[in-house]
Amino acid sequence: MKIFLANPRGFCAGVDRAIEIVERAIEKHGSPIYVRHEVVHNKFVVSNLKKKGAIFVDEINEVPKGSVVIFSAHGVSQAVRKDAAEISDIIYDATCPLVTKVHKEVTRRQKQNHQVILIGHAGHPEVEGTLGQSNSSSRITLVESIKDIKDLELSKDLDISYTTQTTLSVDDTQEIVDSLKAKFPKIQAPKKSDICYATQNRQDSVKSMIKNSEMLLVIGSKNSSNSNRLKEIAENAGKPAYLIDGATDIENDWLNGITSIGVTAGASAPEVLVQAVVSYLMMNGGREIIEVSGASESVNFPVPEALRV
Numbered sequence: 001m002k003i004f005l006a007n008p009r010g011f012c013a014g015v016d017r018a019i020e021i022v023e024r025a026i027e028k029h030g031s032p033i034y035v036r037h038e039v040v041h042n043k044f045v046v047s048n049l050k051k052k053g054a055i056f057v058d059e060i061n062e063v064p065k066g067s068v069v070i071f072s073a074h075g076v077s078q079a080v081r082k083d084a085a086e087i088s089d090i091i092y093d094a095t096c097p098l099v100t101k102v103h104k105e106v107t108r109r110q111k112q113n114h115q116v117i118l119i120g121h122a123g124h125p126e127v128e129g130t131l132g133q134s135n136s137s138s139r140i141t142l143v144e145s146i147k148d149i150k151d152l153e154l155s156k157d158l159d160i161s162y163t164t165q166t167t168l169s170v171d172d173t174q175e176i177v178d179s180l181k182a183k184f185p186k187i188q189a190p191k192k193s194d195i196c197y198a199t200q201n202r203q204d205s206v207k208s209m210i211k212n213s214e215m216l217l218v219i220g221s222k223n224s225s226n227s228n229r230l231k232e233i234a235e236n237a238g239k240p241a242y243l244i245d246g247a248t249d250i251e252n253d254w255l256n257g258i259t260s261i262g263v264t265a266g267a268s269a270p271e272v273l274v275q276a277v278v279s280y281l282m283m284n285g286g287r288e289i290i291e292v293s294g295a296s297e298s299v300n301f302p303v304p305e306a307l308r309v
C-alpha cells in the first residue's frame with residue numbers, strides 16, 4: 001500500500017498561536033487558568049492543556065471571579081467580552097487574527113448601514129462570535145445553504161454585503177456566493193476572501209492527492225470544521241474517507257484491498273498524531289510513504305505582548 005501524505009497539513013498559524021497563549025499564560029500566572037470553549041477543536045490538544053492546568057468552560061459565568069481568562073481561537077461575541085471584563089482583569093485573546101479580520105469587516109459594514117449576510121454553520125463558536133459583533137441581531141443574517149437564500153426576504157433599499165466563516169468548503173461557498181449575487185446583484189464582497197489561507201491550502205492539497213488515493217484518512221476531531229470539509233472533498237470524489245482522532249480509531253477492514261491511501265490532518269491536529277497514523281499504516285500493509293508537494297506556508301502570528309518573554 002502506498003501512503004500519500006498531504007502538504008500542507010496539520011497546525012496553522014492561528015492554532016499554533018492559540019496553544020502558545022494558553023501554555024505561556026499557565027507559565028506566567030500558574031494554574032488554573034480558564035479557557036472559554038475548547039481553545040482549538042482537537043481532543044489531544046485539549047487533553048494536554050488540561051494536564052498542564054487549563055480548565056475549559058462553555059460560558060464565562062462558570063469562571064470564578066478574578067481568574068485568568070482566555071478566549072479560544074474561534075473568537076467571541078462583544079457580549080462575552082463584556083461579561084469576561086466584569087469578572088477578570090487578566091484576559092488573553094487567542095482569537096485567530098484571521099477571525100478578528102472578519103469581526104472588523106462586520107463592524108465596518110454595519111457602520112456603513114449595511115445588512116450583513118454571514119455564510120457559515122449555525123452553532124459553530126466562530127459563527128456565534130461573528131454574529132455577536134453586530135450591534136443589532138436583525139442587521140446580520142446567517143445563511144448556511146442555497147436553500148436559505150431562496151427564503152431570504154430583504155428590502156430592495158438596503159445596502160447588502162456578505163462575509164463568511166473562515167473554515168468553509170471553498171467550492172460550496174462559491175456556489176452560495178453565486179446564488180447570493182444572482183438574487184442581490186449589488187451585494188458587496190469582502191476585500192479578500194474570508195476563507196483562510198490554511199483552509200484553502202489544505203483543501204487544495206487533498207483535491208490533488210485524492211486523484212491517486214483509493215481512500216482518505218483525515219486526522220482531526222469530529223467538531224473540527226476544517227477537518228470535516230477535507231473529508232467531504234474525498235467523498236465528493238467518490239472515495240471513502242474517515243475522520244479520526246488518531247491511529248487507534250482506524251478499523252482494519254477499512255484497509256482491506258486498499259493499495260493507495262491519502263493521509264492529511266486538519267488545522268488543529270498535531271503532527272505527532274499524523275506520524276502515529278503513518279507508523280500504524282506501515283505496520284499494516286504500508287510499503288512506501290510519499291510526501292505530496294503543495295503550497296508552502298510561512299504565516300506566523302505573534303502572541304500578545306504581555307506573554308512575550
Ligand code: SF4
Pocket residue numbers: 012013014015073096097098099166167196197198199226267
Ligand atoms: Fe486561523 Fe484559519 Fe487556523 Fe482558523 S484555520 S485558526 S482561521 S489560520
